Amino acid sequence: MKTNNRRAAMVVTVGAIGLTGIAIAAPALADDDTYRPRPASTATANPGGYGMGIGQGMGSGSGFGFGFGFGGGMCGRLPVTAPQGTLTAAQKATLASMAQEEKLAQDLHGNLGARYDAFVFEHIAVAETQHLNAVRAMLQRYRITDPTAGQAPGAFTDSTVQATYDKLLAQGTxxxxxxxxxxxQVERDDIAALNAAADGLTAPDVQQLYARLSAGSQRHLAAFTHWADR
Structure with missing residues (x-):
């Protein structure tokens, strides 16, 4: 069972990082240390330091987290600064599918995080929300319909994605x-999908987005691997 203390710390941490106001922004990325377990005694206030966790910016104000200072988990807000390009019909469809991939990761990590006492799930679920928001913003830029709009957690318009989610959730429980x-596995699949999507792509802004999403997924994979090897 999760302790009330850890849940309270998580609420304060997530509240401090904020989940709104992201424009065309790459996902917030963090060092692997973000997800490493900390002794309970270190879950203390850090006035004037850098709040630990996944977030937009490095906020120098007070924050609660697992550990102190720069340790890891510090990440700046990384906007997609590359200019807009052109996408083929197939590339637009792929970009739309990326929204489903990111929602799958967000929903799955969030669901499993509610079941197990491993805060790596909850931290990465927050990061996946940023990934999804970044993809949604790019969909809006290219006037592509968002297939995840209005979908409840764990619900997908693509039957294949739905089947994958259901299968992985059953395995994870x-x-x-x-x-x-x-x-x-989710992070490996994301990396593979992003690498495939980048093949033949010429739009600079989407290239930049995919590169940053891939970098984030690689960090998430390292974090899950660290926890699995404990």
């Missing part, structure tokens, strides 16, 4: 170890 293995 078997045990904590199985859940961590699912977390790794």
């Amino acid at each position: 078997r045990s904590r170890a199985a859940a961590l293995a699912v977390g790794q």
Whole structure:
């Protein structure tokens, strides 16, 4: 069971980082240390320091988290600064599918995070929300319909994505170890999908977005692997 203290710390941390106001922005990225377990005694206030966690900006104000100072988990807000290009019909469809991929990761990590005492899930679910918001903003830029709009957690318009989510969720609910293995698999799949999507792509802004999403997924994979190897 999760402790009330850890849940309270998580609420304060997530409240401090903020989840709104992201324009065309790359996902917030963090060092692997963000997700490493900390002794309970270190979950203390850090006035004047850098709040630990996944977020937009490095906010120098007070914050609560697991650990102190720069340790890891510090990340700046990284806007997509590259100019807009052109996308083929196939590339537009792929960009739309990326929204479903990011929503799958967000919903799955959030669901498993509610089941197991491993805050890596909840931290990465927050990051995946930023990933999804970044993809949605790019969809809006290119006037592409967002297939995830209005969809409840765990619900997808694509039947294949829905089947994948249901399968991975069933696997992850078997045990904590199985859940961590699912977390790794989701990130591996995201990296592979992003690499494939980047092939032949010429639009600079979408190239930049995919590169940053891939970098984030690689960090998430390392975090899940660290927890699985504990």
